[in-house]
Amino acid sequence: MTPDDQALAAELALGVLDGAELVAARARLAGDRAFAAEVARWEDWLAPLALAFPAVTPPAELEARVLAAIDTPGAAPRAGWRRWGAVALAGLAAAVLALVVGPLRAPPPTPVPVPARPAPAPLLAALVVPAGAEAPGRAPLAAAVDRASGEVRIAAATVPRGRSAELWAIAEGGAPVALGLLEAGRPTRLVVAQTRRALLRAGTTLAVSIEPPGGSPDPAPTGPVVAAGALAEA
Amino acid sequence: MTAAPPDAAARRAELVRVLLAVAMEDRDAFQRLYRLTSAKLFGICLRICGERQAAEDVLQDVYVQVWRRAGGYEPGRASPITWLATIARHRAIDWRRRQHATAPLAEPGSMAEPVDPAPRADAELLAEEERARIADCLDALEPRPRDAVRTAFYDGVTYAELAARDGTPLGTMKSLIRRALLRLRECLSDDA
Incomplete structure (x- = not known):
């Protein structure tokens, strides 16, 4: 781990990064265990500062609200979240998204279930090739998430012969969670299991890693992360 | 280095047990976790969000996330309250960033x-x-x-x-x- 890596891990834990730097650092987090351990070390060092804030008892009715919330699997975020407005997508991510979101709109022949009620705003992410991972065939990928149905759509990706491309979701401060494999050379639609849908939210990083056929044998990516980006409200 | 007083060690051990039970989707353990830690985490949310309504929404979101991700807690790595505080801080910062995306610096x-x-x-x-x-x-x-x-x-x-x-x-x-x-x-x- 170089001093630059150590500084990057610290910057990520401190929360000072944004835009392309943040995307690249989160991609490292998904694919590089030593880096992830360094970030975790920093989180542990820094957390006592937050714990030094005076404790404040929340209003009594909040407990019932919280307990009700965990009884609603895959519940959409409270209406309040929407009112807070759209996330400002980093300039780079927005530009990439504008370039690549087009092809995604051409629907593959598979019929898609149409939600019966007005759906929450879709989440979009521009998955960019992390710095240092550039290679022929690797290109930015657009991803769109329908929160109502838990469906994730990813633009067509090039997958090396004899390998699988696996999609991961990484909540902030969390470990990567496998969402499924990408189709080679054509758009992919994945429906995320009900129990994992809480991951499909603004701020979660989506990452694609190259894995042995059938996907990573481990709970975490084993191969290089070839594209990564954070979800944001459309 | 001062060791944790026995009281602190016992509280910590209890929190670890409670978190592991939450990871097994034990709803009573989750309620206990909320009662043990919500004032601490609400303090963090309130300090970073700067307003009560937002801090309440963020706190709710933190506990829903903890319920779904308690399996990600590794007892050997961090103290449980450190793990929880990190989640609360990042969620509160997320909220702040969304706010400030449209607000002037x-x-x-x-x-x-x-x-x-x-x-x-x-x-x-x-x-x-x-x-x-x-x-x-x-x-x-x-x-x-x-x-x-x-x-x-x-x-x-x-x-x-x-x-x-x-x-x-x-x-x-x-x-x-x-x-x-x-x-x-x-x-x-x-x-x-």
Whole structure:
């Protein structure tokens, strides 16, 4: 781990990064265990500062609200979240998204279930090739998430012969969670299991890693992360 | 190094047990977890969000996330309250970022205002040495980088906002903080 890596891990834990730097650092987090351990070390060092804030008892009715919330699997975020407005997508991510979101709109022949009620705003992410991972065939990928149905759509990706491309979701401060494999050379639609849908939210990083056929044998990516980006409200 | 008082060790062990039960989707354990930790986490949300309604929404969101991710807690790695505090802080910062995406930046120079002196963390939940380490290492930094790191942490702001507040070029702010972080790291890993 170089001093630059150590500084990057610290910057990520401190929360000072944004835009392309943040995307690249989160991609490292998904694919590089030593880096992830360094970030975790920093989180542990820094957390006592937050714990030094005076404790404040929340209003009594909040407990019932919280307990009700965990009884609603895959519940959409409270209406309040929407009112807070759209996330400002980093300039780079927005530009990439504008370039690549087009092809995604051409629907593959598979019929898609149409939600019966007005759906929450879709989440979009521009998955960019992390710095240092550039290679022929690797290109930015657009991803769109329908929160109502838990469906994730990813633009067509090039997958090396004899390998699988696996999609991961990484909540902030969390470990990567496998969402499924990408189709080679054509758009992919994945429906995320009900129990994992809480991951499909603004701020979660989506990452694609190259894995042995059938996907990573481990709970975490084993191969290089070839594209990564954070979800944001459309 | 001062060891955690027996009381703190017992509280910590209880929290670990409760979190592991929550990971098994034990609803009663989840309620217990909420009662043991919500005041601490609400304090964090309130401090970073700066408004009650938002802090309540963020706190709810934190516990829903904890319910769904308790399996990700590794007992050997961090103290449970550290793990929870990190989740709360990041969720509160997320909220702040969404707010500030549309709101104007703070007035330049506001960083010069005094930041909170490091208050004492909750003695019941966190071992003394964990609290003392970061406080002492921060104190060992020069005032300017120290205040910048503190502002970044307490206010959850990015390099860009730090630079704008301080009226400093972005590159200068980045190297100031990076140097400070590397120095902090030396100090923090020293007696680890």
